[in-house]
Amino acid sequence: MIFTAFFKAVSQLPDPRFQSVLWRGIGITIALLIGCYAGLLGLIDWLASDPITLPGDVEITWFGDLLGFGSLILMLFLSVFLMIPVASVITSLFLDEVADAVEEKHFPNLPPTPAVGFFEGLHDTVNFFGILVAANILAFVLYMVMPFAAVFIFYAMNGYLLGREYFQLAAMRRIGRAGAKSLARQYQGTIWVAGCLMALPLTIPLVNLIIPILGAATFTHIYHALSRRSDRASPSG
Template structure:
């Protein structure tokens, strides 16, 4: 059933109402990653020598260029981990428009959802980011102690974190904060499974740019299914 929520969300990715949010999400996510890469390049430029002299070889002038290419490869690898907080941060800001498009197509006739104040969105997002960073640091330390467990820790921990955040934001529009928390505690395994499903494309560079919007749509479907509503369109 979780896979059906994902497939419905994927099928709507190029819906006219979805398209603007999709490109905005990709653009902002890419801009954040590019900004981080620019900062990394600036650090390379400050600390990397323009040329060095090596014994028996002489002067080597391409060290800074090589470090620039290495930093690009490093950034692509780091984007796997950076997109986890980026996807979480974007969820609160995009979900209202994404959920509106999903509901207009699949759940017509619903009353207007309650608006979540921007201040609450920012507060919740920052609080969640702090939890996400601390938990991932702990998981990273554990994976260093036992490397074979690293993939399971990444998907398991971030699946739980992403599922918790996405579902809370999706359900809060119609259930309120307390109601969303109650629903989340009632269906922990389903929400964790959907979160793990979202964590998988986060590990694929470029594809991971789609996750903030795709996750918001998937969890909108999941919320309505757990609330007992069936989509009118397959």
């Protein structure tokens, strides 16, 4: 079931709605990085607008240029590390559209779901990102203590977090937050394994940009499969 869901998600990557979410995430990220750099240049210009006078009345007029050049190097360096996580966070704001695209193609008879408000989606995304960062900081400490288990800790922890987040995203659209948590508890092993599958490409540059989209699509399929299984297993089903 997990691999079937995953390959269905991969096969839908060319979908224009998937592509739209991906490029919006990347575009907004680039715009934010450029905006941050422009703000940094403005701050440098304000701080270093006047020449620096050294003892002996020696004026240094090139200090602002040096800071500007240094800030460019720093921004290029930081963008290597910031681009992917920031783009992933921003892309996550639009994942409801990915789930809609999956359901329209593979589950066309379902009724439409109420749209998730922007601020509600932003709250969930920021909350998840905070948990992800905090958990990985804690994991870094564990890496130092148990380096032999670092790889297992990384994939096990991120698999749990990604599985939890993406399953909840898919399920709560149909059965609400409480129903999503209840179903997740029932199939937590399956969700964790699927989350680990999503975590595997996290360390591959550029490929990890599409993980939020693949995760949302894969777990939409998984949610519907587990929901049907749960209905069949229930006495009333």
